[in-house]
Amino acid sequence: MVSTDSNSGTESRPNCPTIGIIGCGNIGGKQAANFLAHGYSVYVYDVNQDSMVQLQSLGAKVTQSCAELATRSEIIFTALPTPDDVITAVLEGEQNLSQGLQPGSVYVDITTNSPETVLRIHHAMEKLGIEMLDAPFNDCPVGTQSQQGMGLAILPSGSRETFERVEPILQLMADQVIYCGEISTGTRCKLIHNAVNAITVQAVSEGITLGLASGIDLQTIWDVLRLGSFGQNPGDIHGLPHYWFSRRCDDLSQHPAFTVKLLHKDLRLALALASQHDVCVPHLSLTIKDYEEAERRQWSDHSTTKVCCLQEERAGVIAQGSPQL
Incomplete structure (x- = not known):
């Protein structure tokens, strides 16, 4: 004690x-x-x-x-x-x-x-x-x-x-x-924030894997995204070299601060909020399916960016390396 x-x-x-x-x-x-x-x-x-x-x-x-x-x-x-x-x-x-x-x-x-x-x-x-x-x-x-x-x-x-x-x-x-x-307004705002964040990560992963699968090298597609209008506004892209390209998400010893199971919980709460107000949120609904699959694969304690591996499987490519900022 x-x-x-x-x-x-x-x-x-x-x-x-x-x-x-x-x-x-x-x-x-x-x-x-x-x-x-x-x-x-x-x-x-x-x-x-x-x-x-x-x-x-x-x-x-x-x-x-x-x-x-x-x-x-x-x-x-x-x-x-x-x-x-x-x-x-x-x-x-x-x-x-x-x-x-x-x-x-x-x-x-x-x-x-x-x-x-x-x-x-x-x-x-x-x-x-x-x-x-x-x-x-x-x-x-x-x-x-x-x-x-x-x-x-x-x-x-x-x-x-x-x-x-x-x-x-x-x-x-x-x-x-x-x-x-x-x-409770602050809580609702946080759930909306986390939902947008999760959807954006999956959108970025789609763009990067599409680029790799079509023969564009990682540095080029990375520069296109980060230096264009998208990368200069949504901030989530800037953490990807550390969290995703480095493959930290594959290693539980890295002790992720924010895990798949915690973000999945937040997304479920955000979806419940949408249902309560009768708001259709198709992108959130699709993103939650990826988190459900991640949980089924026992990725619950991995970093949230582990979910991007599902998109890599779908595209048949793996994004890894050290793109220059």
Whole structure:
């Protein structure tokens, strides 16, 4: 068991809210370290205690449950993989967050969640007298530039008053803070973003494999795409040399930050959103079929760009090499 005493001599900033973070993975762990570097007192909890060890060495205070973290924190973030994980941590699990929340605290969910789950939890928070925002986070992948080195944008939604109360904290988390409106709007915006991103990756893979199959060398088709109007606008193409051409997607030891199963979850949520509003989304529907096939092939834990291998199979070519940027 990890000790609850911090191993660091980091001094907390006076008159600043104490922060709690549930979920110390790629996003939650990075943000915990970020807050510690800014001098905030940070409490952490994760079901995998090993994931808290490094944060403890940076000065984080380890807790043994979501409820304990809630009793010690003024602003609490959840950064968890799925909607079910959030429900367990916040409402239904043993020693869940709602059992320890203190009057005046603010709860912010930065998970890529479902709108329905966000609204359910918001209703529960209202009954407890707790303010809440959903604020999904657009992390910063290779191929894009983050001014602060943390991420490109955070998408908070909820009451304007609650947003303004925690806005200084949110500004530390990303280059841009985009207030999206009423509760769950930020989550819907993130799902739309991820759907567009996934569809674009598959569109790029079609273009590149078509070029290779028709005898165009990789560097030429790459330059055509990246230097034309498409490459100067949709940013996803710029990460492909690192994520796809390098074949990192074939190697689980590379520890992908964003996996096939997580993006598949986001795409299903986006498709449900489209169905709810009776919007036809044929490109999204086709892209989801590729993610379903990837899951059937047991690629769930691979990088999301592993799905592009399906298009390579269809075209009978493999895109690999080091095209010059």
